[in-house]
Amino acid sequence: MTSAQLRRAAWAAGAVILAGIAILTADWVIASIRAPRDDRTVKALQQKVKEDPAVSAKLDAEQKRITDARRARRIRDRAVGWTLIACSAIFLGAVKRLIARSAPKAVEMSRIAAPISTGKKRKRKRKTCCGAHAHDPAAALDLGFVDEAVAQHGRGREAAIPLLQAIQQHYRYLPDEAMRRLCEITDITPAEIAGTSSFYGQFRSTPVGKHIVRVCHGTACHVAGARQISDELRRRLKIPEGFDTDADRMFTLEEVACLGCCSLAPVLMVDEHTAGRLTPATAAAALEEVEEKEPA
Amino acid sequence: MSDAVSRRELLSKLVRGSVLAGMGGAALFLVKKANGEIVWQVDASRCVNSRLGEVGVEACTLCTSECVVSLSAVRAVNDFSKCGRCNVCPAYFDITSAVNELGLPSQKLCPRDAITRKMIGAADPEDPANNFYEYVIDEEKCDGCGRCVMKCKAPLGLGSITLKVRYNKCLDCNRCAISLSCPKDAVTQVPKMAGLEIKLAEHTE
Amino acid sequence: MPRALRALSVVVLLLAAAAALCAQAIEYSRPVETAPQQETIGGGYKTPAVQKPLPRGWWLDILDVVLLCAAMGASVWIVIKRRKRRWLVGLSIASLAYFGFYREGCICPIGSIQNVVVALADPKYSIPMVAIAVFFMPLVVAVFFGRAFCGGVCPLGAMQELVVIKPLRVPKRLDQGLGLLKYVYLALAILFALKPALTRDFLICRFDPFVGFFRFTGAPYMLATGGVFLIGGMFIGRPYCRYLCPYGGLLSWCSRLARKGVTITPDKELDCGLCTEACPYGAIDQMRAVGRKCLYCARCYASCPCDGELAQAKKALVGIGGAQ
Known part of the structure; x- marks a missing residue:
């Protein structure tokens, strides 16, 4: 089963469940509205029958209708009940599988x-230390970003890590040219940059x-x-x-x-x-x- | 350290033993008290529909509406040994309805048409009153509304129809939903065997 | 006697005819004084037997108890020995089908609390043997193995167990606070059951939210409550079991004594916390299963990378591949 199929099954089953619940509720509402009204009609007809025997057919029909309606409702409700159970099984199965599949992406x-x-x-x-292959041929690196970053983070030693992070975020690694430029325009020494960038795991000096x-x-x-x-x-x-x-x-x-x-x-x-x-x-x-x- | 562990073990063993012993004791006490299965039963001498003296009243239909089983677990039962097998049965016919060309009431009483009327032996057209009829209540159709029970008792009938619990349907609820709403507390718990006996109304007030 | 009968019937008929003439309902009087017996009727007529639906056979009651025992045994075996979530789901479905839909929610240890209380207090009350057995067995199992009954056996639990989709973590304080509700409910149920016979009420049975589903009928408000519990149960693991079930309260007391139960294998674990993530009931505290909260669902095993079915399957695969 593909995810799309599962999703379709879940939606379909969910729709059937909602429809089933709607049917049951509607049935109950209609029945509880009708019951007292039916009672009244039957009683009125029973009174009438005593005076006019012609009404008796009507009473008969009315009683038959009420009985049939009640029996039909019972059968319908049972059928809807079983459908609901079957559909919830499908729904739950599909949704659980979908969630299990999507969990890693969460x-x-x-x-x-x-x-x-x-x-x-x-x-x-x-x-x-071993990733020095595949040197960047696009040597014409736009170093303008380094200047921007320095303007933002400052020129002191304390700005080394934020600067390196910004540069890495921009170029996705720490290009040699950028490092050189960094040394030129800040107070940070090349040794400090090399030490810092090689100490922390988050920095890399080769292109990714x-x-x-x-x-x-x-x-x-x-x-x-x-x-x-x-x-x-x-x-x-x-x-x-x-x-x-x-x-x-x-x-x-x-x-x-x-x-x-x-x-x-x-x-x-x-x-x-x-x-x-x-x-x-x-x-x-x-x-x-x-x-x-x-x-x- | 090992000492402490074993002491703890011992303690937990003791507690577990005493809890088990306690439960066993309670169970034994209860088992001694348990005297067989009990079932719910409709007491015919208390039921509004079957007890004598309540005539001309609308039948009480709580047994139908209150029961938690979809078709009520209470139904009407005809005790044939008490049945008058009348030509015009007040429980089968609605005797207030108009009379048709056969000289019989045109309406049936049962709203679910659960009673069948069958002639016993050969028909005697000369003397229809001499014919006997067997009235059988269809178990699958009857929902225990009690209308027939209301009619089949003195002065109209002999009181052969009573309400009974169908034990194959009854769930034996701890507190029977019908008994909660029964106006005369006619639904009571009795030992299983007593529940099976058919009981006719003898009680009047 | 036949003569009298005949006379009476004639009168009735005459009256009927008169009534028919004036299009009126017949004046009715009783046609017979005593019931005609088969000798009077003659013609080889035999009085039919009264229709009596018999109660369930006693052996069916015993079968229920045996099945309950067997299901609890299976639950313990699956969870403690086999550690298989899938099998437990199968057991849950089977229990739901039998104890739930087939037996329509009775026999039920939760409700039997009240029967036992009444039987202890009221000398006249006769309690069925089945109720005694059903009440004590899960407790005895809990004393040894924890809440095995809650796992794959209880139909109410199984129903909620199967609807859990994406359980949210309930804050610990809230969880504890709500957990006290069940003791309140238990106390109320006992109080109402202890009342004198006529005013006695069985609260637990009356307000059972799921039994209406098993019977396909019930008070509309109870069905609606059950629906709310099920929908809530998709996101909060087994709300009824954890916060309301009074029998769960008793079981959690008993399971404090249990020496065996669901364990997070200490010798193999990675401290990865996946089991804690997987437990919808907050029953794993600091990487250890808490017996009185654990509902025997075996989800922790299913999620474990070191143990459980997943790891077993993987091990088998690697073994076949001959890797490493």
Whole structure:
């Protein structure tokens, strides 16, 4: 069952449930309005029959109608009841499945995953020192942003981290040219910049792909075969040993310790989207999906 | 440390043992008191519809409207050994209705047409009054409204029809919903076997 | 006697004819004084037996009790030994079908509280054996294993269990405060059951929100309340069980003594907190299951990356692949 089918089933079942409840309520309202009125008519007719026997057929018909209506209502209500039960089963089944599928994409999941994955210094450092391939040919970097950032954050040593963060956010990594420019126009020394940027896991000095793929290598995912996922992705993206970004600069592959959703193991995140319960094939498919969505 | 743990173990064992013993004691006490199953029953001598002296009153239909079972768990039962098998049965016919060409009332009393009228033996056209009729109440149709019960009693009938609980439908609620609203407290709990016996109205006031 | 009968009937007929003439209802008088018996009627007529629907057979009552026992056993086995959520869902559906829709909500340990109270207080009240068994068995199980009855057995619980879609976390204070309601309800139910026979009322049965669904009928306001509970139950896990069920109060007292129960395996855990996230009833406190709140739904196992069906399946897969 695809998600679209499930969603359709849930909507249909929900609509039937609402209709069923409406029928039951309407039935009850109509019956409780009609009952006293019917009683009165029958009593009046019974009185009349004593004087005029011709009315008796009418009374007969009236009583038959009331009885039939009551019996029909009972049968109808029972049928509606069973339909309601069946439809709620369908509705609940579909909705639960949908929620189970969408859970990894939910905001809270990325909330859990984000700080953990960015906080892993060890992994990042390893990449920082070995990720020198694929040098940026577009050397003509617009350095105007560095000046803007300095104007905003100040020139002192204390502004180093906010500056680096702003620069990284803008260029998505810390380009050498930008660092040089930074040293020129601020009081921060090149040694301080190198020290700071290499100490914190959040900074990277090599260009990154358009999308960051974080493959979880936590205990649960490791047990569930995260190694195979990583290897498969490397093979597909043709990333050589010792590098983390593919030649097109589309994806940067990272191995992180835990994304915090072990129940979905093995799991990976493409930017803010999580895909879980992977096999090597579905992992590659997840990346392709992102690629296809690309407006390019 | 291990001492403390074992002491705690012992304590919890003791508490558990005493709780179990307490429950066992209570259960035993109750089992001793439990004297068989009880069922709900409509007491014919109290029921407004069947007790003598209440004539010309509208039948009480609470047994139909109050019961939690969809078709009421109370129904009318005809005790054939007491039935007069009348030609014009006041419970079958609405004897206030106009008389038709056969000389019988044109209306039936039962709003659900649950009673069938069947001639016993061969018809005697010369003397229709000598014919006997068997009146059988259809269990599936009757919803225990009690209209026939109201009519089938002195002075009109012999009081062979009474309201009975159908025990295959009755859910044995802790507090029967009918008994809550019964004006004469005619729905009472009795031992199972007593509930099965058919009881006719003897009570007058 | 036939002669008298005949005479009377003739009178009736005459009266009827007269009535017909003036288009009036007949004047009715009783045609017979005593019922004609089969000898009088003759013609080989046999008086038919009175229709008597018999009560359910005693063995069906015993079957109910046996099934209740079996269901609780299955619940304990599935949750403590097998740790399988799927099986428990199956058990819930089966219990809902039998104890709920087939038996229409009776037999019910929740309601039997009142029977037991009345039987203890009123010497004349005769309590059915089934009620005694049904009242004590879940409590005994609770003393050893926790609230296994609440898990896959209780039809009211099963109904709410199946509708939980996206449970929200109830703030702890609020949860505790609302949890006291059930003791108030229990006290009220006992009070009303202790009243003298005629004014006695069985509150728990009268205000049971779900029994109307099992019977396809009921007071409209109770059906509406049940609907509200079910819709609320989609977002707040089992509101009736946690905040109102008086039997749940008794069970949670008993389950304090339980040594076995739902456990979060301490030797395997990752401290990932997924079980706490998964528990809709707030019964996992600081990574440990709280026995008196735990309703035996096995969701924590289903969500566990180290234990439970998911991990078992994954382990099997990795084993086949021969990886690592």
